[in-house]
Amino acid sequence: MTDTSANALELHNLSVAYRVGGRNRAVLRDLSLTIHPGEAYGLVGESGCGKSTVALSVVRYLPRNGFITAGGISLAGQNVMKLDNEALRRMRAENVSMVYQDPGKALNPSIRIGRQLTEIFELRGISGQRAIDQTTAMLNRVRISDPVRVMQRYPHQLSGGMQQRVGIAMALANDPTMLILDEPTTGLDATVEAEVLDLIAKLRQELSASILFISHNLAVVSRMCDRVGVLYAGMLVEEGRTEDVFNNPRHPYTVALLRCLPRGGQRKDQIRLDTIPGFLPAPGARISGCAFADRCALADSRCHSELPPLHDLGGRLSRCHYHEKAQSLPRTTPGSITTSAVATSPEPVLRIAGLNKTYSSHGHALRAVNDVSLDLMPGQTLGLVGESGSGKTTLARLLLGLVSADAGGEIRLEGKPLASKLESRTAEQVKAMQIVFQNPDSALNRSHSIRHIMGRALRTLAGLKGSAQQKRLIDLVRSVRLTERHLSVKPRQLSGGLKQRVAIARAFAGDPRIVVCDEPTSALDVSVQAAILNLLADLQTKERVSYIFISHDLAVVRYLADQIAVLYLGRIMELGPSERVFSGPHHPYTEALLSAVPKLDETENVRVRLDGEIPSAINPPTGCVFHTRCPRKIGAVCEEQEPPLIDAEHGHKIRCHIPFEELARLQNKTDHIKEITA
Amino acid sequence: MVFLGGQVLPGNVGRAILGPLADQRAVDALNHSLGLDRPLLVQYWDWITNFIQGDMGMSYIFRAPVAPFVIDALGNSMKLALVAFVLVVPLGILGGIVAALNVNRPIDRIISLGGLSATVLPEFVTGIIFILIFGVWLDWLPIAAAWPANAGFFTQVYYLILPAMPLFLVLFGYIARMARSGMIDALDSDYTRTAVLKGLPWRTVIWRHVLRNALLPTITVIATQTGYLIGGLVVVETLFRYQGIGSLIFTAARGKDFPILEAGILTIGIVYSVATLVADILYSVLNPRIRLGTEQ
Numbered sequence: 001m002t003d004t005s006a007n008a009l010e011l012h013n014l015s016v017a018y019r020v021g022g023r024n025r026a027v028l029r030d031l032s033l034t035i036h037p038g039e040a041y042g043l044v045g046e047s048g049c050g051k052s053t054v055a056l057s058v059v060r061y062l063p064r065n066g067f068i069t070a071g072g073i074s075l076a077g078q079n080v081m082k083l084d085n086e087a088l089r090r091m092r093a094e095n096v097s098m099v100y101q102d103p104g105k106a107l108n109p110s111i112r113i114g115r116q117l118t119e120i121f122e123l124r125g126i127s128g129q130r131a132i133d134q135t136t137a138m139l140n141r142v143r144i145s146d147p148v149r150v151m152q153r154y155p156h157q158l159s160g161g162m163q164q165r166v167g168i169a170m171a172l173a174n175d176p177t178m179l180i181l182d183e184p185t186t187g188l189d190a191t192v193e194a195e196v197l198d199l200i201a202k203l204r205q206e207l208s209a210s211i212l213f214i215s216h217n218l219a220v221v222s223r224m225c226d227r228v229g230v231l232y233a234g235m236l237v238e239e240g241r242t243e244d245v246f247n248n249p250r251h252p253y254t255v256a257l258l259r260c261l262p263r264g265g266q267r268k269d270q271i272r273l274d275t276i277p278g279f280l281p282a283p284g285a286r287i288s289g290c291a292f293a294d295r296c297a298l299a300d301s302r303c304h305s306e307l308p309p310l311h312d313l314g315g316r317l318s319r320c321h322y323h324e325k326a327q328s329l330p331r332t333t334p335g336s337i338t339t340s341a342v343a344t345s346p347e348p349v350l351r352i353a354g355l356n357k358t359y360s361s362h363g364h365a366l367r368a369v370n371d372v373s374l375d376l377m378p379g380q381t382l383g384l385v386g387e388s389g390s391g392k393t394t395l396a397r398l399l400l401g402l403v404s405a406d407a408g409g410e411i412r413l414e415g416k417p418l419a420s421k422l423e424s425r426t427a428e429q430v431k432a433m434q435i436v437f438q439n440p441d442s443a444l445n446r447s448h449s450i451r452h453i454m455g456r457a458l459r460t461l462a463g464l465k466g467s468a469q470q471k472r473l474i475d476l477v478r479s480v481r482l483t484e485r486h487l488s489v490k491p492r493q494l495s496g497g498l499k500q501r502v503a504i505a506r507a508f509a510g511d512p513r514i515v516v517c518d519e520p521t522s523a524l525d526v527s528v529q530a531a532i533l534n535l536l537a538d539l540q541t542k543e544r545v546s547y548i549f550i551s552h553d554l555a556v557v558r559y560l561a562d563q564i565a566v567l568y569l570g571r572i573m574e575l576g577p578s579e580r581v582f583s584g585p586h587h588p589y590t591e592a593l594l595s596a597v598p599k600l601d602e603t604e605n606v607r608v609r610l611d612g613e614i615p616s617a618i619n620p621p622t623g624c625v626f627h628t629r630c631p632r633k634i635g636a637v638c639e640e641q642e643p644p645l646i647d648a649e650h651g652h653k654i655r656c657h658i659p660f661e662e663l664a665r666l667q668n669k670t671d672h673i674k675e676i677t678a
Numbered sequence: 679m680v681f682l683g684g685q686v687l688p689g690n691v692g693r694a695i696l697g698p699l700a701d702q703r704a705v706d707a708l709n710h711s712l713g714l715d716r717p718l719l720v721q722y723w724d725w726i727t728n729f730i731q732g733d734m735g736m737s738y739i740f741r742a743p744v745a746p747f748v749i750d751a752l753g754n755s756m757k758l759a760l761v762a763f764v765l766v767v768p769l770g771i772l773g774g775i776v777a778a779l780n781v782n783r784p785i786d787r788i789i790s791l792g793g794l795s796a797t798v799l800p801e802f803v804t805g806i807i808f809i810l811i812f813g814v815w816l817d818w819l820p821i822a823a824a825w826p827a828n829a830g831f832f833t834q835v836y837y838l839i840l841p842a843m844p845l846f847l848v849l850f851g852y853i854a855r856m857a858r859s860g861m862i863d864a865l866d867s868d869y870t871r872t873a874v875l876k877g878l879p880w881r882t883v884i885w886r887h888v889l890r891n892a893l894l895p896t897i898t899v900i901a902t903q904t905g906y907l908i909g910g911l912v913v914v915e916t917l918f919r920y921q922g923i924g925s926l927i928f929t930a931a932r933g934k935d936f937p938i939l940e941a942g943i944l945t946i947g948i949v950y951s952v953a954t955l956v957a958d959i960l961y962s963v964l965n966p967r968i969r970l971g972t973e974q
Binding site: 059061093100105107108154 | 869880
């Protein structure tokens with residue numbers, strides 16, 4: 001059946017269309033690629049490029065309205081298109097496996113983990129105790145330390161990281177020749193993502209499977225893959241060895257994509273991020289020339305009329321007429337900062353002292369925020385970082401008055417005490433603090449036009465009516481780089497990035513002093529993210545507003561934040577000026593967070609890993625709450641005494657028993673540090 | 679769960695009784711001799727304590743204890759409901775599954791549209807049509823549901839098929855629609871994709887992975903319909919001259935026989951509560967997320 005010498009996967013001129021509104025809309029166009037045996041191939045591109053469609057075509061699991069219009073797929077020498085139902089089932093059972101995003105949904109909620117795994121072995125004629133033994137071995141293989149207990153559980157009883165391990169175990173149980181990973185770590189915490197990526201990297205050495213790795217995260221792909229293909233509008237625009245493509249791109253789209261990412265410690269007061277103008281062509285759009293031509297500053301009339309072939313540049317491909325000068329692509333957004341930052345006044349706009357929040361959960365006290373004190377200066381950004389469950393969002397909600405703090409703590413806004421309940425705050429105080437959410441879809445009323453949404457915000461927050469309101473509305477809309485024609489449409493007619501602009505404009509309607517940004521760019525593509533980050537930075541210099549910026553993406557936080565607070569189990573573990581926190585010496589937790597993030601620029605591989613999961617806030621560890629996972633624990637003192645938050649230098653505070661100088665010594669000699677965990 | 683049900687049940691009983699109690703004030707003026715002029719709360723207390731002890735009071739019309747009437751009628755209604763249930767639940771679910779597996783094909787359209795149209799037709803319309811077709815025209819089935827004395831099990835079922843048919847029509851569309859949407863959600867889910875991509879045979883995918891998750895919401899709907907089946911049968915029971923609890927209440931209401939009316943409605947309330955409780959228990963047994971809660 002399968003030919004072991006054949007390529008693991010070959011796509012020949014594959015075209016896939018979705019039938020929408022009675023018309024076929026092309027999603028993949030004439031796509032050819034080859035994955036060699038044992039190779040890891042990364043497929044990158046923004047959402048809507050057709051990445052997932054590639055994966056679903058290979059396993060022949062396209063949605064009901066999707067079908068292959070031309071071309072062929074061959075998996076280990078088998079023609080996937082010609083298989084009948086039984087042969088297709090056998091191919092799925094024996095040759096190919098898939099892991100995808102959102103492991104919680106990928107597992108059957110009403111079947112125990114063990115059963116979901118044993119049924120795979122039963123397909124291969126292994127049953128009873130032997131199937132259970134094999135399952136145990138498989139779970140051990142994905143580094144689940146207590147497989148017997150995990151097998152008894154239902155998916156909802158496992159954490160996201162554990163669920164994804166189970167997902168990977170299921171995918172590997174049939175010893176596939178081809179493993180498809182579709183955004184396997186998207187939505188997981190950075191530390192968990194690092195664990196899962198480590199696991200995949202290790203398993204690659206143990207198994208023979210070839211990997212198709214699909215991700216929008218370029219850094220993740222650069223860490224995991226030998227070769228990478230860049231997909232744009234369903235076409236392969238560039239392909240080559242990972243380091244070649246990312247370090248020396250030969251297609252303007254790749255060049256532009258890489259420029260959108262905040263890299264190498266870029267900061268808002270140094271440079272604006274580059275963006276990609278315009279939008280991805282809609283599925284099914286007629287493309288006569290180069291698909292990227294409309295958004296490409298290098299494009300000339302030839303690009304608009306003549307589809308470039310895939311030029312072979314010696315082991316790598318580029319679909320650009322002018323591939324040799326792709327890197328000279330001019331910037332879309334000027335990098336320079338127009339307005340220089342004004343010297344900050346010494347009085348903080350927001351001062352928090354001894355803030356606590358206790359929830360009660362099934363009769364237990366859950367301390368979500370524990371004795372948090374910090375200052376926010378006008379015109380500055382405070383970045384809140386930490387894993388999920390660290391209390392970032394609760395802290396933001398406390399400040400906004402959406403939940404009320406425990407008695408005893410104090411919040412002062414511009415010197416005046418701020419009531420912990422929203423109802424007890426004055427209209428001025430409510431106006432002074434606004435929020436931008438992660439998901440603009442749920443934040444904007446879908447049945448109203450943008451004009452209505454903005455008008456309402458101006459009426460309630462700024463008290464404007466009539467022509468004054470209209471004038472301010474136009475100003476506001478322009479300040480977030482929307483045009484007047486966007487006013488009459490409804491939110492669903494806008495893209496995610498445009499919706500987020502509306503949400504930002506709405507937050508700025510009442511001239512706020514502080515805007516809380518809760519993961520505002522997490523749901524957006526990198527090019528859109530860059531535009532939003534630029535916008536936030538520009539608005540800050542113009543309006544002297546302060547941000548409280550919550551994000552799991554440390555590069556994004558680094559770009560925008562002046563101060564960083566690192567939270568763990570509701571406590572501030574480290575607090576200080578952004579550059580000092582990032583350059584170190586760090587708290588061991590910050591160190592682990594930083595090293596968990598895959599980076600495009602760095603090749604060093606000594607990484608600090610965290611064992612296990614964030615402990616429950618109901619029953620936090622004694623002493624230093626981080627001691628259970630700390631790779632630098634020094635002894636009993638960590639288990640017995642909670643260290644104070646000590647000011648080490650110039651406002652850089654660290655909550656650790658290890659003296660600052662010792663931390664500096666330990667962290668500067670990274671080559672002496674052994675990997676702590678296996 | 680059982681403890682929780684115990685907590686909730688008195689509340690439901692109170693609610694069930696409040697409607698009839700409001701009418702009692704009018705009765706007060708008409709009839710003092712039955713001790714109805716005592717304070718409302720005292721009466722209620724006496725009545726409810728007696729009811730709990732099994733004493734449902736005396737019928738005004740029949741001058742006899744209420745309990746045997748209500749219990750007999752409830753038994754009869756349950757028989758009818760059971761026949762309707764045995765017919766409609768498997769067929770409704772099956773219809774929903776078939777429709778879901780053939781989404782947007784003709785068979786789906788027929789089941790969905792047909793079921794929906796049948797649901798909106800009132801029972802007395804379909805009942806009369808069925809009587810005309812099967813009872814009068816074809817003469818296959820008896821038109822009255824009152825079976826001869828000493829009739830055996832199968833004879834009773836035979837007499838109940840015709841009255842059960844309108845009920846079947848009302849519920850079929852409802853159950854089929856719930857089953858269909860549950861199935862479609864489950865078929866489109868990521869875990870079904872996982873199961874298919876494991877290479878499991880299609881039948882295993884459906885039986886093991888899809889059905890259980892798909893039918894969970896349907897079970898709740900079915901159980902709440904039990905209340906309707908027992909309590910909402912006034913029309914059908916009257917039409918087929920069947921001595922069920924619905925026609926008992928109807929007769930009592932016309933004759934202002936309040937003890938029977940109250941006892942009947944309270945009984946229906948209890949049946950309804952028990953059915954809901956059973957549905958909740960069943961749901962939590964089948965759904966590990968509720969049974970086990972979240973640990974960790």
